Amino acid sequence: MEHTTLAHHLLLAGLLFVIGLTGVLIRRNLLVVYMCLELMLTAATLALVAFSRFNHLMDGAVLVFFVITVAAAEVAVGLALIVALFRQRGTVQSDALNSLHD
Amino acid sequence: MPDGLFIFFAALTLGAAALLVLSRNPVTSAMGMILALVGVAADFFLLDAYFLGVLQVLVYAGAVMVLFLFIIMLMNSDDPTGAYPWKTLALGLATFFLLSAGVLWLFQWSGAVPSIATGPTPPELSNVPSEFTTSAKSFGRLLYSKYLLPLEIAGFLLLVALVGVVSLSKDSNSTAQN
Amino acid sequence: MSPDLSCLVHWILFLPLVVAAFSAVVLRRAGTIAAWLSTATAFVIAYLAWIVLSQVPGDLVWHVKLANFGQMELGFGYLLNAHARLMLFVVSFVAAWIHLFSIGYMADDEAKGRFFAGLSIFMFSILGIVVADNLLMTFIFWELVGFSSYMLIAHYFDKDFAAAASKKAFITNRVGDLGFILGLAFCLQHFGTLNFADLAAHQPAGGWPIALGALLMCGFLGKSAQFPLHVWLTDAMAGPTPVSALIHAATMVAAGVYFMARIFFLMTPEVLEIIAISGASMAALGGLCALAQTDIKKSLAYSTLAHLGIMACALGLGHPELALLHMTMHAFFKATLFLGAGSVIHGCHHEQNMLQMGGLLKKMPITATAFIIATLSNCAVPFFAGWYSKDAIIEAAFHGHHYVAFGLLAIAALATCLYSARMVRLVFLGSAQSEAAEHAHESPWTMTVPLVILGVVFSLAAGFATSFLIPANATVSIAEPLHEMAFSFTAPATWVGLLSLLAGWAALKFYGIFPGKDSLQVFSPRTYHLLEHRWVDSFYEWYLHKVQRRAAEFIAFLDLLLINGVIGRWIAAGIPAVLGYFTGRTLHRGQTRGYALWIILGTLLLAWCFLAR
Numbered sequence: 001m002e003h004t005t006l007a008h009h010l011l012l013a014g015l016l017f018v019i020g021l022t023g024v025l026i027r028r029n030l031l032v033v034y035m036c037l038e039l040m041l042t043a044a045t046l047a048l049v050a051f052s053r054f055n056h057l058m059d060g061a062v063l064v065f066f067v068i069t070v071a072a073a074e075v076a077v078g079l080a081l082i083v084a085l086f087r088q089r090g091t092v093q094s095d096a097l098n099s100l101h102d
Numbered sequence: 103m104p105d106g107l108f109i110f111f112a113a114l115t116l117g118a119a120a121l122l123v124l125s126r127n128p129v130t131s132a133m134g135m136i137l138a139l140v141g142v143a144a145d146f147f148l149l150d151a152y153f154l155g156v157l158q159v160l161v162y163a164g165a166v167m168v169l170f171l172f173i174i175m176l177m178n179s180d181d182p183t184g185a186y187p188w189k190t191l192a193l194g195l196a197t198f199f200l201l202s203a204g205v206l207w208l209f210q211w212s213g214a215v216p217s218i219a220t221g222p223t224p225p226e227l228s229n230v231p232s233e234f235t236t237s238a239k240s241f242g243r244l245l246y247s248k249y250l251l252p253l254e255i256a257g258f259l260l261l262v263a264l265v266g267v268v269s270l271s272k273d274s275n276s277t278a279q280n
Numbered sequence: 281m282s283p284d285l286s287c288l289v290h291w292i293l294f295l296p297l298v299v300a301a302f303s304a305v306v307l308r309r310a311g312t313i314a315a316w317l318s319t320a321t322a323f324v325i326a327y328l329a330w331i332v333l334s335q336v337p338g339d340l341v342w343h344v345k346l347a348n349f350g351q352m353e354l355g356f357g358y359l360l361n362a363h364a365r366l367m368l369f370v371v372s373f374v375a376a377w378i379h380l381f382s383i384g385y386m387a388d389d390e391a392k393g394r395f396f397a398g399l400s401i402f403m404f405s406i407l408g409i410v411v412a413d414n415l416l417m418t419f420i421f422w423e424l425v426g427f428s429s430y431m432l433i434a435h436y437f438d439k440d441f442a443a444a445a446s447k448k449a450f451i452t453n454r455v456g457d458l459g460f461i462l463g464l465a466f467c468l469q470h471f472g473t474l475n476f477a478d479l480a481a482h483q484p485a486g487g488w489p490i491a492l493g494a495l496l497m498c499g500f501l502g503k504s505a506q507f508p509l510h511v512w513l514t515d516a517m518a519g520p521t522p523v524s525a526l527i528h529a530a531t532m533v534a535a536g537v538y539f540m541a542r543i544f545f546l547m548t549p550e551v552l553e554i555i556a557i558s559g560a561s562m563a564a565l566g567g568l569c570a571l572a573q574t575d576i577k578k579s580l581a582y583s584t585l586a587h588l589g590i591m592a593c594a595l596g597l598g599h600p601e602l603a604l605l606h607m608t609m610h611a612f613f614k615a616t617l618f619l620g621a622g623s624v625i626h627g628c629h630h631e632q633n634m635l636q637m638g639g640l641l642k643k644m645p646i647t648a649t650a651f652i653i654a655t656l657s658n659c660a661v662p663f664f665a666g667w668y669s670k671d672a673i674i675e676a677a678f679h680g681h682h683y684v685a686f687g688l689l690a691i692a693a694l695a696t697c698l699y700s701a702r703m704v705r706l707v708f709l710g711s712a713q714s715e716a717a718e719h720a721h722e723s724p725w726t727m728t729v730p731l732v733i734l735g736v737v738f739s740l741a742a743g744f745a746t747s748f749l750i751p752a753n754a755t756v757s758i759a760e761p762l763h764e765m766a767f768s769f770t771a772p773a774t775w776v777g778l779l780s781l782l783a784g785w786a787a788l789k790f791y792g793i794f795p796g797k798d799s800l801q802v803f804s805p806r807t808y809h810l811l812e813h814r815w816v817d818s819f820y821e822w823y824l825h826k827v828q829r830r831a832a833e834f835i836a837f838l839d840l841l842l843i844n845g846v847i848g849r850w851i852a853a854g855i856p857a858v859l860g861y862f863t864g865r866t867l868h869r870g871q872t873r874g875y876a877l878w879i880i881l882g883t884l885l886l887a888w889c890f891l892a893r
Contacts, residue, residue: 001171004105004108004148005214006208006216007209007210007215008108008112009145009149010209010215011205011206011209011210012112012115012116012145012209014205014206014209015116015202015203015205016115016116016119016138016142018197018198018202018205019116019119019120019123019267020119020123020176021106021197021198021201021880022123022194022197023122023197024873024876025121025189025190025193025194025197025873025877025880026131026186026193026194026873027123028193029128030872031128031170031173031174031177032122032123032128032131033872034168035122035131035132035135035172036122037140037167038124038135039119039122039135042138042139042142042162043133043142045142045154046142046146047159047620049145049146049149049151049154050149051123051143052151052234053149053150053151053234055143055234056233056234056240058233058234058235058240059244060242061151061153061154061234061241061249062244062245062249063174063242064151065154065157065241065245066156066249066252066256068154068157068158068161068162069256069259069260070164070259071162072161073258073259073260073262073263074167074263075166075169076169076263076264076267077266077267078265079170080266080267080270080271081270082173083107083173083176083177083270083271084246084270084271086177089128092177092871093151094872096178097872125623190873193873193877197880
């Protein structure tokens with residue numbers, strides 16, 4: 001992989017991030033929105049690993065380790081919240097969840 | 103020009119991500135997500151971060167996505183069949199194209215990112231305690247020396263998440279009766 | 281020094297923990313097995329301690345570094361110097377016999393498993409304090425001791441008074457420990473280390489060490505039940521009697537004295553002066569208050585307070601070795617007294633009121649003999665164990681020209697003889713005053729054997745036959761005062777002692793005048809009430825209800841007014857309300873993706889601000 005440079009990895013990470021972002025914006029199912037959020041997080045970790053590799057330093061990779069840990073905890077809580085929401089409202093469509101407006 | 107494996111996995115990742123965003127069925131979305139995560143893990147491998155790649159597959163593609171699938175099946179909630187409102191679609195497409203263009207410009211043409219390739223560790227970094235290595239051992243060494251406090255906090259965070267999930271998933275009706 | 285001996289210390293320290301865990305998990309329902317297991321462990325520990333004491337030539341040092349937090353080192357280690365060796369012997373030896381006694385005393389209890397697991401946990405904690413080589417480790421075990429004491433006082437937790445007493449003991453100890461932990465922080469900041477050995481190298485000077493000594497003293501005040509934190513000890517008698525004997529008379533409260541002797545080099549003259557005066561006052565007051573208690577255990581608890589005061593006074597006079605000597609002797613005779621009281625209570629079918637007893641000398645001869653010998657030791661009759669230490673301390677006060685302490689200690693000695701005589705007269709002499717005392721019976725061998733060993737052998741002979749009874753290695757720190765003690769008619773301490781004994785003899789007659797009643801109460805009800813009333817408790821009650829509660833209510837009112845009212849209602853809710861009024865149509869559509877879009881725009885703006893510079 002002599003020819004793959006830092007910029008290529010960053011480009012991949014950036015595009016992945018943008019795709020996830022678009023998903024967050026257009027999707028209405030909260031679960032899918034949540035998956036898109038996770039995708040954005042993963043894109044960020046990809047950039048971190050790339051920086052870590054090309055700077056010859058381990059710290060970025062260790063940070064990715066923490067990001068994965070936090071993401072796992074976050075997913076558990078977030079899903080529990082979605083389940084609680086589903087129990088109370090009977091739906092996870094974000095369009096139906098606009099009571100904040102009223 | 104990047105090498106073939108990178109192009110293959112990058113295309114796989116982006117395609118799977120597109121599947122995640124565009125599919126109407128949440129289960130298909132989840133499958134796309136898993137594929138995208140595996141693609142990212144493969145990219146980790148190409149970056150010599152083997153330990154993180156394995157971790158990514160185990161934690162994300164393994165544990166987290168299984169959790170997602172469980173919840174999806176539990177709720178059984180497909181999207182409503184109607185078309186997306188054109189405003190939403192326009193907003194999404196505009197965001198996508200604008201930001202993609204921005205990303206492409208920033209990383210390919212702006213010259214902000216130096217076009218460095220991987221190579222041997224420069225001599226001035228070879229004695230740094232956190233020098234990049236491929237072994238999981240160096241993770242352990244850093245985690246228990248320089249990053250000991252964050253590690254403890256992360257552990258505590260997991261505990262808090264555990265407690266939080268237990269308390270959240272208790273049936274609110276039964277607690278109301280008590 | 282050699283590795284196999286530090287290995288023995290590992291066994292001594294961790295064996296009780298393992299046994300406690302095992303009992304708590306597996307032997308909950310099998311109380312009898314747990315009892316014997318725990319007792320066997322206690323004897324094994326005593327044996328191992330004996331081996332360590334007889335094999336180790338000098339100090340035993342062992343240390344392992346667990347972790348580094350910045351400048352601070354978390355270490356785990358043993359430092360068995362002369363003080364620690366003596367304490368190790370006292371704790372392991374006395375505890376073993378009290379374990380055996382507990383088997384008989386707790387025979388009918390339903391929660392034996394929990395009780396003996398608690399005793400083992402206590403053993404683990406107190407041994408940890410004994411061997412610890414740094415302040416942090418001491419503190420951790422100190423708290424563990426507090427916990428096990430709490431757990432054992434609350435053994436009869438279904439009784440309200442026991443639950444309240446355990447809570448009181450715990451909270452009072454926390455007040456003292458607050459000082460302790462602040463002392464730790466000061467120590468760390470000032471010296472940068474918590475190891476005893478390193479600390480001893482620094483000599484305290486200037487203003488901080490006074491604060492440091494005073495703060496560490498707070499921990500001692502709490503644990504050793506010194507004024508003004510003494511209120512918990514008498515209530516702690518709500519626990520089973522062996523617990524009172526082991527924890528609240530022989531070892532735990534003495535751990536405070538041991539701790540002070542261990543960090544004696546950190547004490548400045550000012551702090552020592554405070555300790556001397558407060559200890560001597562405590563000694564005098566505790567002894568006098570013991571005169572106005574009808575509960576045999578509470579009376580003994582006040583006696584313990586008095587003796588702890590005497591030890592504190594010895595510390596304050598600059599004689600830690602005398603304090604340790606008295607701690608050792610006190611452990612023997614006070615454990616006997618409590619065990620004797622336990623035996624009496626057991627024999628009288630859980631009657632604790634001394635006025636309801638009487639005439640037990642004939643019905644419980646072994647218990648009575650041991651109790652009376654321990655009482656004589658308590659009164660410092662020449663050549664009994666207590667005489668060696670107590671007279672030495674009074675003597676030291678006189679020769680140190682500390683006449684205030686001397687006077688107070690003399691009152692304490694007098695009071696000791698008075699309440700001892702009263703106790704013996706009411707419990708063992710005269711005629712039985714109740715049905716229960718009428719039908720009293722001698723206790724089983726598991727209870728009488730410890731009484732004979734601790735009472736008849738050690739309370740009598742621990743002083744003059746030390747070399748036969750205690751491993752020589754353990755007595756290094758107290759050898760000198762022991763050998764110096766001599767019976768001389770010209771010493772003021774001797775005069776104080778003999779006069780006190782005469783007064784005690786008079787008291788023995790005095791308390792026989794009104795059978796079934798307290799003579800002092802009959803003669804002078806006002807004096808009796810003055811002694812019986814718990815002034816400090818009343819003061820705390822007044823403070824809590826009238827001062828602290830008012831202050832808390834005032835602060836709660838401020839909170840309601842300022843935080844909830846001004847900040848919460850007006851500022852925190854007002855600003856968004858005003859903003860929301862202007863932006864409600866455009867920004868707040870109640871749609872998730874709208875909010876997400878704003879977040880993205882905000883992030884891009886921030887990124888542009890940071891990166892485009």
